[in-house]
Amino acid sequence: MAINHLAPEQTEQFADNIVGFARALRSAGMPVGPGAVIDAMSALQVIEIGNRADVFTTLEAIFVKRHEHALIFKQAFNLFFRASEEWKHLLDSVPLPEQAKKKPQAGSRRVQEAMSQPRMTETPQHQEQDLRLSVSDKEILQKKDFAQMSAAEIAEALRAIEMMRLPQAELLTRRYLPDPRGLRLDMRRTLRASLRTGGDIIDIHRLGRIEKPAPIVALLDISGSMSEYTRLFLHFLHAIGDARKRVSVFLFGTRLTNVTRALRQRDPDEALASCSAAVEDWAGGTRISASLHHFNKLWARRVLSQGAIVLLISDGLEREADSRLAFEMDRLHRSCRRLIWLNPLLRFGGFEAKAQGIKMMLPHVDEFRPVHNLSSIQELITTLSRPLPPHHRSLIRSAA
Amino acid sequence: MTSATLPASVDAMLELLTSRGYLAERSLATVTYLSLRMGRPLFLEGEAGVGKTEIAKVLSAALGRKLIRLQCYEGLDVSSAVYEWNSAAQMIAIRMAEAAGDTDRDQLSSDIFADRYMIKRPLLQALEPDVAGPPVLLIDELDRADEAFEAYLLEILSDFQVTIPEFGTVKAPHPPIVIITSNRTREIHDALKRRCLYHWVDYPAAERELAIVKTRVPGISAKLSQQVVRFVQALRNQDFYKSPGVAETIDWATALSELDARSLTPQVVGDTLGALLKYQDDITRMQGDTLQKVLKDATSEN
Numbered sequence: 001m002a003i004n005h006l007a008p009e010q011t012e013q014f015a016d017n018i019v020g021f022a023r024a025l026r027s028a029g030m031p032v033g034p035g036a037v038i039d040a041m042s043a044l045q046v047i048e049i050g051n052r053a054d055v056f057t058t059l060e061a062i063f064v065k066r067h068e069h070a071l072i073f074k075q076a077f078n079l080f081f082r083a084s085e086e087w088k089h090l091l092d093s094v095p096l097p098e099q100a101k102k103k104p105q106a107g108s109r110r111v112q113e114a115m116s117q118p119r120m121t122e123t124p125q126h127q128e129q130d131l132r133l134s135v136s137d138k139e140i141l142q143k144k145d146f147a148q149m150s151a152a153e154i155a156e157a158l159r160a161i162e163m164m165r166l167p168q169a170e171l172l173t174r175r176y177l178p179d180p181r182g183l184r185l186d187m188r189r190t191l192r193a194s195l196r197t198g199g200d201i202i203d204i205h206r207l208g209r210i211e212k213p214a215p216i217v218a219l220l221d222i223s224g225s226m227s228e229y230t231r232l233f234l235h236f237l238h239a240i241g242d243a244r245k246r247v248s249v250f251l252f253g254t255r256l257t258n259v260t261r262a263l264r265q266r267d268p269d270e271a272l273a274s275c276s277a278a279v280e281d282w283a284g285g286t287r288i289s290a291s292l293h294h295f296n297k298l299w300a301r302r303v304l305s306q307g308a309i310v311l312l313i314s315d316g317l318e319r320e321a322d323s324r325l326a327f328e329m330d331r332l333h334r335s336c337r338r339l340i341w342l343n344p345l346l347r348f349g350g351f352e353a354k355a356q357g358i359k360m361m362l363p364h365v366d367e368f369r370p371v372h373n374l375s376s377i378q379e380l381i382t383t384l385s386r387p388l389p390p391h392h393r394s395l396i397r398s399a400a
Numbered sequence: 401m402t403s404a405t406l407p408a409s410v411d412a413m414l415e416l417l418t419s420r421g422y423l424a425e426r427s428l429a430t431v432t433y434l435s436l437r438m439g440r441p442l443f444l445e446g447e448a449g450v451g452k453t454e455i456a457k458v459l460s461a462a463l464g465r466k467l468i469r470l471q472c473y474e475g476l477d478v479s480s481a482v483y484e485w486n487s488a489a490q491m492i493a494i495r496m497a498e499a500a501g502d503t504d505r506d507q508l509s510s511d512i513f514a515d516r517y518m519i520k521r522p523l524l525q526a527l528e529p530d531v532a533g534p535p536v537l538l539i540d541e542l543d544r545a546d547e548a549f550e551a552y553l554l555e556i557l558s559d560f561q562v563t564i565p566e567f568g569t570v571k572a573p574h575p576p577i578v579i580i581t582s583n584r585t586r587e588i589h590d591a592l593k594r595r596c597l598y599h600w601v602d603y604p605a606a607e608r609e610l611a612i613v614k615t616r617v618p619g620i621s622a623k624l625s626q627q628v629v630r631f632v633q634a635l636r637n638q639d640f641y642k643s644p645g646v647a648e649t650i651d652w653a654t655a656l657s658e659l660d661a662r663s664l665t666p667q668v669v670g671d672t673l674g675a676l677l678k679y680q681d682d683i684t685r686m687q688g689d690t691l692q693k694v695l696k697d698a699t700s701e702n
Binding site for chain 1: 410431437475543546548587594639
């Protein structure tokens, strides 16, 4: 029996249930718009609502638009349609993604900081001093190790990082745009233009290939040994994600978490807060090999397909360094355009790759760079904005 | 080709697909039925080789509709997906008009940008009326096209119309049956998915896969087909870079059947493993003990 054969009050009851169900899904973190509810009602007009499995598939096809949400949907469906009048229980039993929890207010930390600043009127000279110092401060700041910065210096570094913009490292696409110096003839525009003069004078229009920045995929180690750097790097990744569209960010400690969506939020504080909420193993141990395996298997084909540059930010201090690590690094290296390993340990002048894990990873990277202060991040940006070399295996080491 | 009537229930849909040798899960039949009844595109996602493309082919054959296929690739643009002007023919027409002393510019321009100088590509073809009924439009591997193309699809998929500057708007009298597939090499934008019915196509359960093998590889013995399916299902539980899909199962079963194999032996499996696994690393991992164990489980009688 389809829904339009029901008695009017039953139909109404049913519609209420669907609306309630959609609301429940929404609170469980699934993006369910009002359009989907209307769709669901019209879908149920054509389906036998007596068959539970069919209703399940129908509603799933409408409400679930990402495979990851299928599990939430299934739990919600089972709970809701067992006892739809008690749908409030649903909210207690479904594991809610972070968005559903109360969001920390944007910029709260900055507001607090602003409030705790001494008032301007108190010491005008103090301000003067600040300005004078700031030039040399900046120079010192450029070279200062993130791990040794004071809170104020970190704040300054964060500001500098937010100002950094990646020049668009270009990747030729196979799409075309009007371009007077382009190589291809734009017949359509040429003809249209020539018609304007009755076909007499032919003014040739050309097409050139569209260029777009190569996607960047960052794998950031958030284990305990990296904790002094994590926040700054996240800020850096947030800043470059703001400037270009295709930046995917994964955090790993003992497990891998995709925080790309969380990091897309405009406000850096809010973005970082939702990142840390998404990660379960903050500042714990490191399992690089397992995390890379997870990445290679589940994500590599999805995020590396369009000639991506991979930034691996890690100190390479792996507990379980065995042949698996070399294997996974090799796979990662072969599936991306360029693999750049950023290692804060390189700040030590006499750094040698003694740790077993580092030795295993080194042969598989295209570049090995330090990343511990502002100037090294600045250098990284310069590197990223250079034209991309063809895929090569040689190891370029640049010391601090 | 005659146009068959649309199935009237999920069961009828299931029957229709089965009659063409496509053994679908009930859930897939349900969403396909819904997509036909609601006139909404069907968005199928899942691993490679689970039969996403196949369903469009089967639908078009079973309903007697034309199948129009748009294979996506990076750089796919309007001129290869929707339409293109036949510039050479237009040039000739201009020269002819000149030679005839025709000087009416507006006349010339409307002559030049007419239907007969237009080369229609799949998306425009799909909007044209067809005697057999609206065609089946298969937009295959959308994840390979770039984002700009996806945005272009939004207009077509929600209003089933295309705007051509020189020509006007072409609108389909009846919307085509649209099947979009993606292997998830990248995420498709939510805006596009919202216009579609979404379904994740999973690997089939052992029983269904056995039925599929029997249908698609008719000469195969009951014993061998059972071993093949058990072996493949066991492989999917292994931690491989690329697990074999149904298409690979069928390939493998066909290969074994061609080799007149009666049952799985280490020798025969070793020789034909390339039909199932497509990465050297995966094949290497399948040697030795792992192979012995999986093979033993697959061939044991119970």
